[in-house]
Amino acid sequence: MGSTVETIAANNLILIFSTIGITGIVLGRVSEILKIPDVILYLIAGIVIGPAVLNILSIQSFPVENNLILTFGSAFILFEGGKEINLRVLNKVKISVGMLSTVGVVVSAVVVGFVSQKVFGLPIMTALLLGSVIASTDPAALIPVFKQVIIKDKIKQTVVSESAFNDAVGAILVSALLGVVSSGEFSAMDSIKELVVSAGVGILVGVVIGYVLTVFISDKKIGVFHSYAPIVSILQVALSYEIAVALGGSGYMAVFIAGLICGNKKLFGLWIPEYDFQSIHHCSENLSTMSRMAIFVILGTQVDLGVLSKYWAPALLIVLVLMFVARPLSVLVSTAFDKNCKWTFKELLFMMWVRETGVIPAALSGIIVSMKLPGYEIISSVVFMTILVTLIVQASTTKMVAKKLGVLEEEKKELSQVV
Incomplete structure (x- = not known):
């Protein structure tokens, strides 16, 4: 009996992988032709092939496979995002990143929470829980967009680092409020302690795993595994995440920091032989693409059109408040403390516009749905409406808005060439 169950589980994973792979490569090509972000097409495809329409792929029937894909996929994308961050640049914007990742999340959660209380008539703590779930931005959505724009x-x-760090803050805020909603007790000190431990352990594990495994694939004498560089880079993601979680830290924070160390290896005097570096690059590109396809197709399959149709209008109102009130307010409050950055008004406007929502809020919403807390259907509807609207509206207009505001890197290069 056990072997039969295992065979079914293995077949399910192969079926999911095949369906996502076929859907992903076809729509990836379509997105290149139409010049729109591929994640939007993946999300819509997920809705179409999921239980809501054709019911070809029902991920809810495979919770283990679902969690495996979402967890590893988002962790790998976060790792790749960390590799693209330049520590010298990050050092210049560290105050803005720190404020956006903490104060910015709290501002968004409170604004959305109070509006949700009025709109849905929810108890204040449940409304704040809703606000906290959608308060963080999503690197799995932002990084692919910034690869194209x-x-x-x-x-x-600033925006990519914020999205990596604020996931941990958002998750901890949700965890604290879940405790309040389910038990009625709240401890500010416990919540702050949880935040510090989670972030601290995540950063420490990320630094250690990122550095040690990069040394092992470098051209140093100890770099005996450089011919296995692509496998070691995958291990960096898996080990960083698992060790951090086992020690009570943030797995997502750990993989981001490991990627940060790996991407800035020259600062630590490390060099990877060219052939092995190219192997890592090609392997990472393919895994990152597959992860992106899988995550957003799966998110689409989880959309419950029945519940959405019931709450779509008030849910849309909440999303508009998040986009046009909470986000601008959190950016203004957070960057006001960073005088050294000298942010221009156009740069601030652009940061206000890019705040896509995705994997982490969806995962947090899934936890709340599984707990069947009072108001879980409302929270689920708002989360998916937020994912749909921010991806379809904001992700697809990122290049246009960037061009209008003059924040495209290519424009700057063209100007310097003219001058």
Whole structure:
């Protein structure tokens, strides 16, 4: 009996992989032709092939496979995002990143929470829980968009770093509020302690795993595994995530920091032989693409059109408040403390516009749905409406908005050539 169950589980994983692979490569090509972000097409495809329409792929029937794909996929994309961050640039914007990742999340959660209380008539703690779930931005959505749209380094690295760090803060805020909603007790000190431990352990594990495994594939005498560089880079993701979680830290923070160390290896005097570096690059590109396909197709399959149709209008109102009130307010409050950055008004406007929502809020929403907390259907509807609207509206207009505001990197290069 056990072997039969295992065979079915293995077949399910192969079926999911095949379906996502075929859907992904076809729509990836379509997105190149239409020049729109591929994640939007993946999300819509997920809705179509999921239980809501054709019911070809029902991920809810395969919770283990679902969690495996979402967890590893988002962790790998986060690792790749970390590799693209330049530590010298990050050092210049560290105050803005720190404030956006903490104060910015709290501002968004509170604004959305109070509006949700009025709109849905929810208890204040449940409304704040809703606000906290959608308060963080999503690197799995932002990084693919920024691969297609070349933004000025300072802005790109601020927004990508914010999205990596604020996932941990958002998850901890949700965890604290879940405790309040389910038990009625709240401890500010416990929540702050949880935040510090989670972030601290994640950073420490990321630094250690990122550095040690990069040394092992470098051209140093100890770099005996450089011919296995692509496999070691995958291990960096798996080990960083698992060790951090086992020690009570943030797995997502750990993989981001490991990627950061790996991407800035020259600062630590490390060099990877050219052939092995190219092997890592090609392997990472393919895994990153597959992860992106899988995550957004799966998110699409989880959309419950029945519940969405019931709450779509008030849910849309909440999304508009998040986009046009909470996000601008959180950017203004967070960057006001960073005088050294000298943010221009156009740069701030662009940062207000890019705040796509995706994997982490969806995962947090899934936890709340599984707990069947009061108001879980409302929270689920708002989360998916936020994912749909921010991806379809904001991700697809990123290049246009960047061009209008003059924050494209290529524009800057063209100007310098003219001058």
